[in-house]
Amino acid sequence: MKISKSNKLLICLITLSLTMLFFRIMLMESLRYSFLVWNLFLAGIPFYIAFWINRFKSQNNPRWSTHIKSAVVYGASCLWLLFLPNSFYIITDFIHLRYVTAFQFYFDALILSSFSLSALILGSASVLLIYKTLFPDKTIVTQLLFFISCSILNAIGVYLGRVLRWNSWDVVFNPRGLLYDILDLFQYNYINKRIWLAMLGLSGIYLASLYLSKKFFHV
Template sequence: MSALVNNIGWMGWNLFLALLPLALARVLFGRRERPRWVLVMGGAVFVVFLPNAPYVLTDVLHLPQELSLTHGNHWLAAALVGQYLCLFATGFAAYVLSLVRLERWLSDHGASRRTVLSVDLSLHALSAVGIVLGRVFRFNSWDLVTNPGGLLDLVRVPQPRTFAVLFVLFVILATGATLARALPTILDRAAKLG
């Protein structure tokens, strides 16, 4: 039981950070027109904080150790898995919904499908980089402002393993976002068949 309670603090913080890009997307890419400088500055903040949403998926690394602490209590283990699944679902949903809002805004402002796809793929790639910076190098989004020198110290020739991790993360984000977008259609078709 203590694992469930102990997780509330850090999971709550990670969910706050995961929902922040969605809130920014709602403000920036809504129906109301924004001044150009607000879109540029807000868009930069949006891109910096966007990786926080899918970052929660990497918190799965904590789950095996926490499951080992349940000492065979299946109800506690199930509750723990449920807690993690809620974290993952909420964070990834925030990621996809943030992208969808941006895509609609771009389309409404005359962007072609190709441009929207390019933006999506670029954001998946940048989010993969952000996840690695956060999970491996322990950087936070605000370190771009509070510790830019520390981030610049990381700029070096990446190892092949780093490219592999970035590629896998990119594929997970792109595939997951595509599947999440298709889910309502799939469920609707399944309901009509049943």
Template sequence: MKSELIELIARVLEVLRINMRWMTWNLFLAFIPLALSMWLFRTKRGRSWVWWLGFLVFYAFLPNAPYLLTDVIHLIDDIRNIQSVWMITLVIIPVYLLVILSGFQAYVISLINLGYYLHRISKSQWIIAVELITHALCALGIYWGRFLRFNSWDFITQPDALLTRGIEETLGKQPLLIIAVTFIILVGLYWIMKRVTLGFINQLNNTTTIQSESVNSHRPKAE
């Protein structure tokens, strides 16, 4: 019994070690558009050529954030390798949930920042349309990444292959169906997570305001 437990723990640690490599890399790619969204949309700067270059890079890397949703396919292999309900439930699944939710949260905050920017430049009426277009582009990017194995930097390293092979192999009935389903999933999850995130931000702001008012009310008045 003891040797079996040691073997199981060793197997779980090996699975986590292997997973940490691709999970860390995919999370790094997911947080690139988040960092760019803070720079592009939360700071007051003019739309110079540097800004537009950053904007293009932002959209090139943005599909990496929701792409983590598709990494759930690796969970199936991990379940087969470990075959322990407790280890799967208490270790493997929580790790996957943390990584996937972190990636998707980066996607949500990135689009919230974009919406904030549109509101700031008096283009609030464009927010929903821009979000839907972004979901569609990311659904396409996820398909290219998962099935055609393209990367964000292929826009620079092999743009011809990206356009020719990417378009040719996307126009089939099955690829379009996969992209459509992915789009629907992105719209639904984003709608939920956006409201949860904005609700949390509003609650945090309200709490900060109440605390600030409480501190000010206890300050002695100047004579």
């Protein structure tokens, strides 16, 4: 992959995030935010899946028939969609700021902002790359529908992960329980109404990040 200025900026941002976290661990003698490293790793998985799909589809390998190649691409795209909310999950880690003292607040907020921005860029870049791969003949309507769908599905996935504590791999290990909680969201009651309003707010943030990334960053 050609490293553009925007990609170099992303690498610098991730490096800055890890450096600030390292200094916090050394100064505070606490591993409190070490989970951010794991969350950032998970945020990178959808990007690498999207990158592999793009490379795989662009290769003209005679060993793969058109039908098999399409099946692999769309199967891998489902895997990408399964892990995509991990890229947009870190933004909810700001909830941990309520447990810190006033002395720690600003530095911790800076660390969380840096990790969140890195993850949002990785996730947005993966969405742009998948869109470019699956929809080569782009139209404004297709783009808008795809971005809105990804934003809403991301918000649902983040809610399932942050509030209900589900993980991506629970689709394999506990699909019945996960499906039950998803279907429960569609029951009309006061609590679910507030949950959907919150998820629509998150969807707006994710949609904005997609369009900002489309404008300022290159895949």
